[in-house]
Amino acid sequence: MKNRALVLSTALACTLALGGCGMVPGGSDQRTVRVWLMQNSVSEDFLNRFTEAFEDEHPDIELDVTFQEWTGIGKKVTEALAGKDTPEIIEVGNTQVAGYAESGGLRDLTLESVRDLGGDEWLPGLAEPGSVNGSQYGIPWYAANRVVIYNKELFAEAGIEEPPTTRAEWLEISEKLDTASQDGIYLAGQDWYTLAGFVWDEGGELAVEKGGEWEGALHSKAALRGMEFYRELQSHGDGPKDADEETPPQAQVFAKGRTAQMIAVPSAATVIEKANPELKGKLGFFPVPGKSAEAPGSVFIGGSDLIVPEKSKERAAAVEVVSALAGEEWQLELARTMNYVPNKTTLAGELEGAEGTSAMAAGAVRGRATPSSPQWAEVEVDNPIKPYMTAVLQGADPATAARSASDRITSALRP
Template identity: 65%
Template sequence: MKFRRLTLVCVSACLLAGCALVPSGGTERHTVTVWLMKGSASAQFLQRFTEEFERTHDDLDLDIRIQEWTGIGEKVQAALEAGGPGGPDVIEVGNTQVPQYVDGGGLLDLTLESLRDWGVRDWLPGLAEPGRQRSTQYGIPWYAANRVVIYRKDLFEQAGIAGPPKTREEWLAATEQLDSRGNQGIYLAGQDWYTLSGFIWDEGGDLAREDGGVWTGTLDTPAALRGMDFYRRLQALGDGPADADEEHPPQAGVFAGGKVAQIVAVPGQARAIVQQNPALDGALGFFPVPGESADRPGAVFTGGSDLVVPKNTDQRDGAVAVVEELAGAKWNTELARTMNYVPNKATLAGAVTGEEGVAAMAAGAAQGRATPSTPEWAAVEAENPIKEYMTRVLTGADPVTEARRASRRITEALAVPLG
């Protein structure tokens, strides 16, 4: 996405002289530099936001610079270490990336600002928790996205299923019923560990837990084992490969190419499905991943972005003002409507009820979680013993033995500081 930076038009003589921008009223203007990621917000949204922000903050100008996701980690770390003029004052980062920047000591503590009047109690936990270290808030939730169930309404109707299931047991029964009609009730790859994580959280388990600053893998707890057992039962109702994840092959293509009734994916996958099989246009529906009871959806892994402020900013007040506006109800709901995101608070979910897929995503996001809030989690994902554990269980190995093995490997990875 191309985005032209919005700058204040001033007389060329002042530009050449390098003088401060001082309006007729005598207020000196300062520039707040904001790094946002490519694709997070449309150029039209940023234009509207910038114009209103500058109009209501007569001492501030915005310099919004769009960044590529590729290589962003190293670029952000360099900016946090360098400081000085020209560096970013506000940065959009992936929610699960916040711990690594906190670990480097480069982020501003925003606890007082966020507790004051930013609605901290209503933030989605999957965005807020990775941005917090113990009781200190560094990352401010901006927007979220998570998995839902994409299903074929026609196959559900042909199988006599009145509507989307509300509980896990109803989900299993419906999927078995779809199978009995000659369909593939669900396509669920054997190594879709993000989906497994939701089932584990639903049971009260975790991938890893911290005690006194020490992280330990916990796939071998009774709760986590129950989550894996549900995954096994559901995965068996389709032909997903036991030794591959959802991208090998891409599950959207599998869904488009045959009589697959359901996949677990972000709603945006529906566009890819219809592009590959236009006959499915209008035939797709969405529902939240079911939970153990009908009163609330199941837990899901929540992706998305947080806003952070570098500790070395020389525009602290201006940076805080930008974060407050972008994460506030007005602009957050407008961003959600514009980009089909989940707003940063469950109380704002009504803003996206008009889009079936986004509404399903928002319902699940209220129960959302993120990966363990430690920078060393990246080392776990690099080798990902969770995937190997899943494959072994799905191909007949003893779940308890394999869970202990995977938990040990997680513990070992989390014990080695990144550097």
């Protein structure tokens, strides 16, 4: 939505001083940068502060921001990229960039990203999906990833003083916390994003590219080891084996007060505390543990990149706006306002004091995205990873079930 007060103020100033809005002091043409952001990505307060600061610093540029709904956004962006009246900047999911780049409608931002934005410090889980064939089309904006949310009171009752730092320790304490009256961990059987992290930790992949074609890779020995760890961890609680984390919503289960741990983005703590105010002050956070204490575990990282359509009218001005949004000052403002992870690994240390966000930022260093195939969205339409996980948890032969899932992934990736 547009900051109408600023727009009217700018328009009035132009009218009084210049007799119109075509020019600004100094003789430069007034440029309007139209920006599509996704609904709820930023607060109105953040948008107003950024707009005011940016337009003060760039009096020849006016921002026109519109919020878009996620539902149906793929078709809308594709049509905008091919149309004649295209916005200057579009926020897209980090895993969507490859599909849009394939259409040929995006500006190559490689020079800008390398020269001005410190691209060598970006989170890999945002930067890599935005890069296609060596060209950077998506500029990382913000990220979010899963952490472990735990009940400090239940940990204390079990004599556990510190969160685990390795997967072996994690299994040990989860088993200790799993009793007749409580779950050591609530982990639904089809939480495939969490499984992906375990697969990556073992050196496996969900899919790999060979000879220019993608194929499923869940049947590799490394990926099977990731599934085995998932099975062990999931056994220390009563999460359903045939449903994902939203069926039922795991935050509502945790809010009952008899679950020691769950894996979710930190904002789930707000949902938990709203459902059960008695848990306020009793929730803690730690990064998903890795195989050794030297680094946290791999996690799926979601978030957004900013793209500049090739057909937009004000591409140079758009790059200035993107540079500001992706720069250090507004990255930290966005992280503090919205509890996101900044786009650079070097900014994580600036978030001390925000326990959940700090844990998320620590884990984001090992964050990764789904395979960069433009067809990956087709895999998720009827996701074969979910029934594969359920089959293994219910006793099916892992190798056989994994091969079947891999074959279905391959089919989806080869239209």
